[in-house]
Amino acid sequence: MLNNQGRPTGAGESAPAYNRKTFTGNRALQTREALIFEIGRPEVSGIDMDEPEAFTPRLGAHARKTPLDLPGLSEPETMRHYVRLSQKNYAIDAGLYPLGSCTMKHNPRLNEKLARLPGFADVHPLQPTSTVQGALELIEVLSGWLMELTGAHAVAMSPKAGAHGELCGMMAIKAALAARGEGSTRKVVLVPDSAHGTNPATAALIGFEVRAIPAREDGTVSAQAVREACGPDVAAIMLTNPNTCGLFEPEVVEIAAAIHEAGGYFYCDGANFNAIVGKVRPVDLGVDAMHINLHKTFSTPHGGGGPGAGPVVLSEALAPFAPAPFLRRVGADLETLTLVEETGDGAAFGRLTAFHGQMGMFVRALSYMMSHGSDGLRQASEDAVLNANYVRVGLGDVMSAPFGDRPCMHEALFDDRWLKGTGVTTLDFAKAMIDEGYHPMTMYFPLVVSGAMLIEPTESESRASVDLFIMTLRDLTFSVRRGELERFSGAPYYAPRRRLDETRAARQPILRWTPPAPIAEDEAAE
Numbered sequence: 092m093l094n095n096q097g098r099p100t101g102a103g104e105s106a107p108a109y110n111r112k113t114f115t116g117n118r119a120l121q122t123r124e125a126l127i128f129e130i131g132r133p134e135v136s137g138i139d140m141d142e143p144e145a146f147t148p149r150l151g152a153h154a155r156k157t158p159l160d161l162p163g164l165s166e167p168e169t170m171r172h173y174v175r176l177s178q179k180n181y182a183i184d185a186g187l188y189p190l191g192s193c194t195m196k197h198n199p200r201l202n203e204k205l206a207r208l209p210g211f212a213d214v215h216p217l218q219p220t221s222t223v224q225g226a227l228e229l230i231e232v233l234s235g236w237l238m239e240l241t242g243a244h245a246v247a248m249s250p251k252a253g254a255h256g257e258l259c260g261m262m263a264i265k266a267a268l269a270a271r272g273e274g275s276t277r278k279v280v281l282v283p284d285s286a287h288g289t290n291p292a293t294a295a296l297i298g299f300e301v302r303a304i305p306a307r308e309d310g311t312v313s314a315q316a317v318r319e320a321c322g323p324d325v326a327a328i329m330l331t332n333p334n335t336c337g338l339f340e341p342e343v344v345e346i347a348a349a350i351h352e353a354g355g356y357f358y359c360d361g362a363n364f365n366a367i368v369g370k371v372r373p374v375d376l377g378v379d380a381m382h383i384n385l386h387k388t389f390s391t392p393h394g395g396g397g398p399g400a401g402p403v404v405l406s407e408a409l410a411p412f413a414p415a416p417f418l419r420r421v422g423a424d425l426e427t428l429t430l431v432e433e434t435g436d437g438a439a440f441g442r443l444t445a446f447h448g449q450m451g452m453f454v455r456a457l458s459y460m461m462s463h464g465s466d467g468l469r470q471a472s473e474d475a476v477l478n479a480n481y482v483r484v485g486l487g488d489v490m491s492a493p494f495g496d497r498p499c500m501h502e503a504l505f506d507d508r509w510l511k512g513t514g515v516t517t518l519d520f521a522k523a524m525i526d527e528g529y530h531p532m533t534m535y536f537p538l539v540v541s542g543a544m545l546i547e548p549t550e551s552e553s554r555a556s557v558d559l560f561i562m563t564l565r566d567l568t569f570s571v572r573r574g575e576l577e578r579f580s581g582a583p584y585y586a587p588r589r590r591l592d593e594t595r596a597a598r599q600p601i602l603r604w605t606p607p608a609p610i611a612e613d614e615a616a617e
C-alpha cells in the first residue's frame with residue numbers, strides 16, 4: 092500500500108493489539124446507524140407548525156383511524172442520519188469502482204450544475220410546449236449528436252435504461268417484421284453465449300424464442316456460426332460490441348451482412364459504446380438498432396446515484412418504427428407527439444413511456460458532450476482503452492487472462508485458472524479487495540469464462556490511481572501464492588457487516604421492517 096505521501100506502508104503490518112468492543116458499537120469514524128423508524132419519535136418534528144384550525148375531514152369512512160407513526164427527527168438528527176447513511180455507501184466519488192461493463196466513471200460537476208438550472212430542473216411534463224421550448228430544444232440537440240456519433244437516422248429518447256432500450260429496439264424490430272407480414276413467421280432471436288442477461292430476457296419477454304450462438308475459443312462471435320444459425324424463422328441477432336469479454340467483434344460487418352441476407356435485423360447492445368465513441372459509427376457497421384446508456388458512456392450518474400437513460404438509435408430501415416413520444420418541428424416550434432396517430436405514419440409500435448424520458452440525464456449527457464467536444468469524446472474512448480490495457484498488462488504476469496495475449500477495449504478480463512489449487516476463489520479474492528478499500532470488479536460474468544473477473548477502470552482514473560489499484564491487486568496475488576488463506580476466507584474483515592450470506596439473502600429476503608417486540612419486564616430487569 093501507499094500512504095498519502097506515496098510511500099509504501101508495509102502490507103503486512105501487524106493487527107492492533109488493543110481490539111476491544113466499543114461501548115457505542117462504533118469504530119472511530121465507522122458509526123452504527125439505526126433505521127429511521129428505530130430512532131425517530133412520532134411526536135418530534137424539525138419545524139414548528141401551528142395547530143390546524145378545526146375542520147371536518149371529507150374522507151368519510153376512508154379517514155385514517157390509527158396514528159400515522161411517521162418517524163420524527165429534529166433537523167440535526169435528520170442531517171446526521173442521512174450523512175451517516177451516505178458514508179456507508181461505496182461510490183465513484185469515494186474511490187475507483189472497477190465494475191466491468193458498468194462504466195463507473197466520474198460524473199463531472201459541471202453536468203450537475205447545469206442539470207439544476209431551474210429551466211431544466213423545474214419543468215413539468217404537462218406544461219404547454221410553448222413554455223418549454225428550451226428544454227425540448229435540448230432534447231433535439233442531444234438527439235442530433237447521438238445520431239451523428241452513431242450514423243443513425245432516428246433516435247428514440249424515452250427509454251429509461253439500457254434494458255428498457257433493448258425492449259424499445261426489439262419492439263421496433265417486431266413492428267417492422269409485422270409491417271412486412273412476417274410477424275408470425277420470424278420468431279427466433281440469436282443471442283451469443285457471452286451476452287448480458289438482459290439480451291435474452293428482453294427477447295423472451297416480448298415473445299421471441301432465443302437461439303444461443305456459442306462463443307468461439309477466442310471470445311468473439313463467428314460470422315460463420317451466425318450464418319449457420321440464420322434461417323427464414325430468424326427475426327434478429329442481439330450482439331454486444333465491444334463484447335462483454337472486452338473485445339471488439341472482428342467479424343461484425345460479416346455478421347451484419349449474414350443477418351441482413353437472411354432477412355433479419357441487427358440489434359446491437361451499445362452499453363460498451365464508451366470504448367468506440369468518435370472511432371466508428373455503429374450504423375456504418377450494419378447495426379439497425381442500438382441502445383446507448385447515457386449513464387455509462389456519457390457520464391450521467393447511476394448505480395444508486397441516479398436514474399439511467401437508454402436512448403435507442405435506429406437505422407434507416409427501422410426509423411419509421413420509432414415509438415412515441417417524440418419531437419417534431421412545426422415551423423419554428425418544437426412539438427411533442429405522444430400518440431402514434433399524431434405521427435401520421437402509424438407504423439410505430441405505440442407509445443413507450445408517458446413522457447420524453449429522463450430530462451436531468453439529457454442535460455448531463457449534453458453537457459458532457461459539449462464540454463468534451465468531438466476531439467475530447469474521442470480521447471475519452473482512447474483513454475478508456477488505454478487504462479484497461481494498462482491493467483491487462485500490469486496484472487497479466489500474476490493473474491490468468493483468457494484473451495490476455497491481445498489488446499482489449501475498455502475492460503480487461505481475467506479468469507480463475509491462476510487460483511486453481513490455492514483454496515481461494517474469485518469471490519474470496521473480490522471480498523479481500525473490499526478490505527483494501529476497493530469495490531470489487533464484476534465477478535463470474537461473462538458466463539463463458541470460468542470465475543471471471545472483469546475490470547473496467549474507465550477513462551476518468553488517473554495513472555496514479557490505476558497504479559495503486561494494480562499494486563494492490565498484485566499484493567493480493569502474492570498473498571494467495573504465499574498461502575495466506577485467512578486474508579481471503581474471512582474477508583471482508585473491515586466492512587461493517589463482514590461477509591454476508593448472499594444465498595440466504597437472495598432466497599429469504601426480508602423486505603419489510605417490523606418493529607421489534609417490546610422487551611419483557613423480567614428480561615429488562617436482568
Ligand SMILES: *Cc1c(COP(=O)(O)O)cnc(C)c1O
Binds near residue numbers: 252254287362399
Ligand atoms: C449495463 C448493461 C446493460 C443494461 O443496462 P441498464 O441501464 O442497467 O439496464 C445491458 N448490456 C450490457 C452489456 C451492459 O453492460
